[in-house]
Amino acid sequence: MKKFTKLLSVICMLAVVISMFSACSKKNENPGSSSGSSSAGGNTAGSVKELYIYNSKGENAEQFTAMCKAYEQATGIKVRSFSIGSGQDHMETLRAEMQGAADAQPAIFTIQGLKELIEWKDSGAALDLSSVTDNTEFKALVDAIPEGLRLTTDGTNSYGIPYNVEGYGYIMDTQMLADLIDGDMQAAYNDLVFCSYEEFEAFVKAVDAYIKAPSAATVTLNGNTYTFKGQKTGLAENLTGVFAVAASEKWTYGDHMLNVAINAVFPNVAAANSATQEQLDQLKGPFSAFARALDLKTSYAAGDTAGAKRGNDFIVATNYGYDSTLQRFVDGKALFMKNGNWVAPQVSALDEEKASRLTFVPVKIPLTQEDIVAGDWTVEEFNSTIPVFVPMYYAINANKDTQTIAAAENFLIWLNTTEEGKRYVTEDFQFIPYNADPATTTLSNSLGQSILNFMKAGKTLSAPYNGAPASWGGDTVGLEIMEKYLTKETWTEEDYGSIADYAISKWKEMMNQ
């Protein structure tokens, strides 16, 4: 017995120690198998055995793997992709992958805009693509990125190839507009796009009055008069409010909606990133206008059975969270929902037909001509544009050996210039390609097509809020609005001013941290 216990303990001990060491060595051999295996496929890019791509979008993981397989078949270069889970913290995972030997690190990784770039630029992991000169095809690809979409800190360097473009605004079901208004729906939609803020505000109030007591009232949009249907018909029957508002999700107004106002002073991310005190002071007007537009939006919000009111109930996540807001919109309880084309698959899962009828109306804010410092927009033009931006970029890991970097360049060329690569982007990922020619491209998805139409007309703003200090938008300004203002039934002129002042002073404070 004694001997047996002794033997057992030795075995257990050995098992623990061995498993520990095997776990360690496994870690080393995992992604770095490129150095180990024999010449499986390095025919085009020298001795590259495997191209490791880190994809921080979980939603298209399956299609992404299929795309990598297709590349492997076309070129013989082994590609291994890793997509994070949907909703997982992509930065923490990426940081873990970027630790240790360069061999094990991804050759291509994804960066969500300038805020994240700073980290990889400082660490030396992000390759300045504008410095590549030996690969003419790649150089052409980098040079062709439109200026507004470039991932750059100073305007000349360039650290990423855009993943796709996305856009947002007030999403509207065209059929619902047709059910609300007598006459030509398309004309009414066009006039909604081009109308002034004041006309839009009058329209919102008219729709609200119509929901409460339908009558054949008239409303003027872009100078043209439209008459409401005398009675509620079709999709207009379920309406409880004008806007579906996710009041408990502070980033929805603290990031994207605020970004519209930031565009009045900063034309792009790099400009916002190097903001001066004077420029920040110029945001006072645009931010007050934003607050006024947010007041309108939250005053005419849809609830489950009747209109929603600002107050304590308004910011409770179980009442006005993201998913319940989306559901309310899909159920036809609201005419508008501020959101982006990325929401299309979710709407489609709930109501496929509705998803095929959606379109964008610009988020309008009551600016004056003096407020608009950047670009030469008139107020009317500014209010008929939607923000279109690159949510994510492919970056190349500068720590890798030259052959792997060359292979990474070739992969990005394949993805963005060949028919097969582009097909994956538009059809399998359902993306709007950043290099799409709006004149010739058509997309099967209605929101994507709507964005293409704005791009075609040159009516797009960018995403300068990405140049604001980290956690300034949703976590600071959005939080303040949620805690102090969305719980308050009426807003005053002073409230508009103090929201603007708070946003500006926090930006100034946080940019020096």
Place this chain on the structure above:
Amino acid sequence: MTGYYKKWFYPLVLPALILFAMVILIPFLLGILYSFTGWRGTYFAGGGEWYESFVGLQNYVKAFKNPKFMSSLWYTLRYTVVAVIAINAAGLALGLMVTGISKGSGAYRTIFFMPNLLGGLALGYIWQIIFNSLYTDLLFGPNGIFPVDFFSYMLQDQTKALFALVIMMVWQTAGYMMIVYVTGLNNIPGDLYEAAQIDGTTLWQRFKNITLPMLMPSITICVFLTLANSFKLLDQNIALTNGDFNTRMLAMQILRTTKDTTPPDYGLAQAQAVIFFIMIAIITLTQVTVTKKQEVEL
């Protein structure tokens, strides 16, 4: 058998020691080192090696100057005081209850212990619904059955949220403390009570002069556990309020520090973690020494 253990002591302890060193000791020491550098998660700011990025006590100074850190420290202290008292009072009351009844005490013990099996995040989300739908909509809100301002919209005010968190944590952990107290209560010899009863003492006198002193070992353990856990509370804080309305506690503050700036300031987060560790160590060690002194030997 003792000879066997004596002879094989070091080989038997070695695997555990190696594991402890690899997953706790070495990361802990590395963490202390990082707290003196400009560590950014994947690289050192201003240099290739750690010594080139050495910033001395700068991260510690920054931590104490950070209003978010100081407010979360203060909030954590306030929460800890309330939670330690509430959880232990509830745990002891439950313990007295289940030892006082003769029938079905096993079933009650199981029921009271069960909330402990739930994970912190799940619990937080469930209680978010309870505070909103039950507390606010049904019971205490402006349109509820008994309108009480304090219990409505508890997650939308810093002080109310503190008590909401306490209510939730009492529900979760009082059952666990109850088990410890029950063991302690069962170890008190019955003849002490008998003798006291013959002397004509009241119930309160017996509780104060027999139960409490005899229960001191259990109290030491329970206060230690609740103190340390309240200080380290993270999941429930994130799930219940996510730090909104200034309800960020220390653990969450450390976690979110890396998101507050770009590039992420892991050095600063690590300095806060070291301060956090020292504080917990000092507070719990003091508590254990103080309560140990109160324990009586028979």
